[in-house]
């Protein structure tokens with residue numbers, strides 16, 4: 001197994017130059033490609049759609065084409081932003097897509113290109129991803145909670161915060177099984193169990209920090225819920241990000257832990273620093 005470090009400079013290939021990826025795949029001839037690269041700056045993507053499309057749609061399409069030619073597997077991560085977020089029911093893999101943003105549209109184009117390429121693939125649609133490394137919503141809330149007396153946080157977008165570690169674990173479990181049984185390939189929803197709003201997520205993070213003895217200025221009742229309409233952004237977000245994960249759990253016999261479990265583990269790691 002080879003892990004290419006796309007954080008290094010120069011990068012081993014550039015997703016804005018999709019044919020450089022083709023050359024890399026032809027050189028390495030992998031059995032499987034796991035692609036987590038994307039243009040994830042959802043608001044910025046609205047003003048740079050060509051760049052977002054190159055990274056989010058064209059590059060994965062090239063990876064899929066090359067994987068098909070090689071007989072390799074492609075694992076690719078997609079998003080609940082392919083949906084419009086109407087209603088309140090969790091969506092399964094058969095639900096109609098209707099992205100609200102450039103990011104969502106370009107991620108959907110990748111899904112469609114991968115399916116059309118004929119390559120063997122696992123596409124995992126996930127939501128609200130975080131990791132201890134790099135920036136994330138919880139770290140932003142901890143910083144603001146230490147600085148401010150009050151916080152306003154959106155409470156009408158609902159989903160499940162999902163750790164990068166959980167996605168890695170699911171990938172490590174599912175990929176070998178799919179390679180042994182190609183009928184398992186396809187599109188799956190993959191998110192932690194349960195649901196919350198950004199407001200619920202923020203409160204959880206702040207209470208956990210307080211309990212751990214971390215300095216917190218904001219009072220518990222000063223973390224105020226606000227509707228999305230009071231926090232306008234260039235890109236519209238789905239209100240309902242609930243993903244129905246039954247297909248994934250059933251196909252691979254997986255248990256997806258409640259979202260709090262991974263968030264608490266991430267908090268333990270960052271609060272200990």
Ligand SMILES: NC(=O)c1ccc[n+]([C@@H]2O[C@H](COP(=O)([O-])OP(=O)(O)OC[C@H]3O[C@@H](n4cnc5c(N)ncnc54)[C@H](OP(=O)(O)O)[C@@H]3O)[C@@H](O)[C@H]2O)c1
Nearest residue numbers: 006007014015016036037038040077078079126127128129
């Ligand atoms: N974050 C979420 O809430 C969320 C939700 C659903 C699905 N997803 C999906 O999950 C996957 C991982 O997301 P993430 O949040 O971990 O994203 P992220 O932190 O923004 O990481 C994306 C990676 O792609 C790399 N990248 C960007 N442009 C590139 C280029 N031109 N060439 C090579 N590499 C490039 C970035 O490198 P640099 O840092 O050096 O730019 C970064 O390492 C993506 O497919 C995303 O669409 C994320």
